[in-house]
Amino acid sequence: MLAGHQTWKFVNPPVIVSTATVVGPEEGKGPLGDHFDIVHEDMTLGQDSWEKAERKLMEEAATLAIENAKLTKERVKFFVGGDLLNQIISNSFAARTLSIPYIGVFGACSTSMESLALASLIVSSGAADYAMAGTCSHNCTAEKQFRYPTEYGSQKPPTAQYTVTGAGAAVLAREGDGPVVTAATIGRVVDMGITDPFNMGAAMAPAAVDTIQAHLRDLGIEPDHYDLIVTGDLASVGYKIAVELFAKHGVPIRKTRYYDCGLMIYDLDKQPVQAGGSGCACSAVVAYGHLLKRMRAGELKRILVVATGALLSPLSYQQGESIPCIAHAVAIESGVDA
Amino acid sequence: MDWMQFLWAFLVGGAICVIGQLMIDVLKLTPAHTMTALVVVGAIVDGIMIGKKSLYDRLIEFAGAGATVPITSFGNALVHGALQEYKLHGWIGLITGIFEVTSAGISATIIFSFIAAVLFRPKG
Numbered sequence: 295m296l297a298g299h300q301t302w303k304f305v306n307p308p309v310i311v312s313t314a315t316v317v318g319p320e321e322g323k324g325p326l327g328d329h330f331d332i333v334h335e336d337m338t339l340g341q342d343s344w345e346k347a348e349r350k351l352m353e354e355a356a357t358l359a360i361e362n363a364k365l366t367k368e369r370v371k372f373f374v375g376g377d378l379l380n381q382i383i384s385n386s387f388a389a390r391t392l393s394i395p396y397i398g399v400f401g402a403c404s405t406s407m408e409s410l411a412l413a414s415l416i417v418s419s420g421a422a423d424y425a426m427a428g429t430c431s432h433n434c435t436a437e438k439q440f441r442y443p444t445e446y447g448s449q450k451p452p453t454a455q456y457t458v459t460g461a462g463a464a465v466l467a468r469e470g471d472g473p474v475v476t477a478a479t480i481g482r483v484v485d486m487g488i489t490d491p492f493n494m495g496a497a498m499a500p501a502a503v504d505t506i507q508a509h510l511r512d513l514g515i516e517p518d519h520y521d522l523i524v525t526g527d528l529a530s531v532g533y534k535i536a537v538e539l540f541a542k543h544g545v546p547i548r549k550t551r552y553y554d555c556g557l558m559i560y561d562l563d564k565q566p567v568q569a570g571g572s573g574c575a576c577s578a579v580v581a582y583g584h585l586l587k588r589m590r591a592g593e594l595k596r597i598l599v600v601a602t603g604a605l606l607s608p609l610s611y612q613q614g615e616s617i618p619c620i621a622h623a624v625a626i627e628s629g630v631d632a
Numbered sequence: 633m634d635w636m637q638f639l640w641a642f643l644v645g646g647a648i649c650v651i652g653q654l655m656i657d658v659l660k661l662t663p664a665h666t667m668t669a670l671v672v673v674g675a676i677v678d679g680i681m682i683g684k685k686s687l688y689d690r691l692i693e694f695a696g697a698g699a700t701v702p703i704t705s706f707g708n709a710l711v712h713g714a715l716q717e718y719k720l721h722g723w724i725g726l727i728t729g730i731f732e733v734t735s736a737g738i739s740a741t742i743i744f745s746f747i748a749a750v751l752f753r754p755k756g
Contacts, residue, residue, distance in 0.1 A: 344755055443756035448663055449656060490660065
């Protein structure tokens with residue numbers, strides 16, 4: 295089960311029997327727009343606060359994922375979820391609506407893979423036949439909590455990132471059809487002393503590289519084991535730093551395709567997103583919407599999704615503290631004979 | 633009409649904005665810190681006397697709206713009010729005079745904020 299220092303290699307690989315993705319208008323206009331299940335044209339989703347809108351995204355994604363798996367919510371034994379808001383209210387309140395036994399987790403934007411790794415562990419260990427992982431983020435709630443109220447119209451530097459409005463959920467089963475989760479690497483907290491919350495990509499890149507190196511070392515594999523390795527939301531600034539760090543540490547990342555979800559979800563030349571996408575939903579909707587669809591279509595066989603998170607709070611950076619970061623990696627396979 | 637007045641207003645006002653932009657981009661100050669720092673700078677510049685007039689007053693004479701529109705003129709107005717009242721009422725004037733000249737701007741801010749708050753529901 296435990297491989298190396300920090301990797302779980304699942305003996306009974308849990309099957310991702312269904313996923314669901316719900317996004318906002320900007321994501322719908324992006325290059326992956328057709329791959330999402332629901333695209334909302336209205337950022338408010340008809341709610342009277344951004345927080346309620348974010349919660350609704352999560353509820354819709356979770357409900358749809360259960361429907362897609364042809365299950366009822368009573369059969370899904372555990373829901374592992376988290377988000378960016380204080381006290382992870384979006385997921386906790388969505389779990390109130392879903393009334394599925396709930397494990398709330400926080401890993402900032404790495405929550406997508408943190409929740410998937412934990413749900414996989416639950417199913418693989420036999421603790422449940424079905425478990426669901428989910429996460430969400432909303433541009434306006436994130437701006438309000440971490441930066442400035444949107445009405446304030448504050449300027450953003452080009453290194454800033456655009457928080458994805460969306461939610462993704464995945465239902466895991468002990469048996470069934472679909473891609474399987476073969477391994478997960480839980481990251482260490484890495485802090486390189488960056489204090490600028492408008493440059494999260496640069497802060498998170500070393501954490502992503504650290505986790506990918508640990509994953510390859512623990513499993514004794516090379517990057518070309520995977521058809522594709524994606525990081526969660528490093529965006530253009532962090533992606534470049536990650537590529538440089540791979541070269542510096544002698545990781546032959548060029549043997550495979552390496553990309554970043556924050557660069558895939560938007561058209562950076564046409565959409566006003568500065569360095570690219572960020573937020574829990576960034577890696578969640580790209581992985582659950584786009585990448586898993588490509589796996590089911592047989593275009594990809596083995597992928598490694600490395601969700602990156604900046605573990606800051608508004609209070610910690612206002613007090614001048616640096617930004618600790620983390621990354622969790624989940625390996626997914628489809629159509630590979632064991 | 634003195635067309636050069638327009639040019640100087642444009643250049644001086646623009647230069648003050650460039651300083652503000654550099655404070656945000658290079659010094660990484662928040663917009664709020666940038667604004668308060670520029671108010672303090674305006675107040676200090678108004679305290680520097682050259683002959684009978686302060687440095688900021690001379691800048692206003694030279695650049696007109698280029699010096700009165702940017703936020704630095706608020707610092708200038710704070711000091712002006714305080715000194716004016718000081719001359720009339722002594723030390724207590726420093727306290728009572730601060731909002732003497734700026735009261736129009738502050739009252740307008742409060743009134744228009746109130747109207748905006750009544751009419752709109754900000755969601756942030």
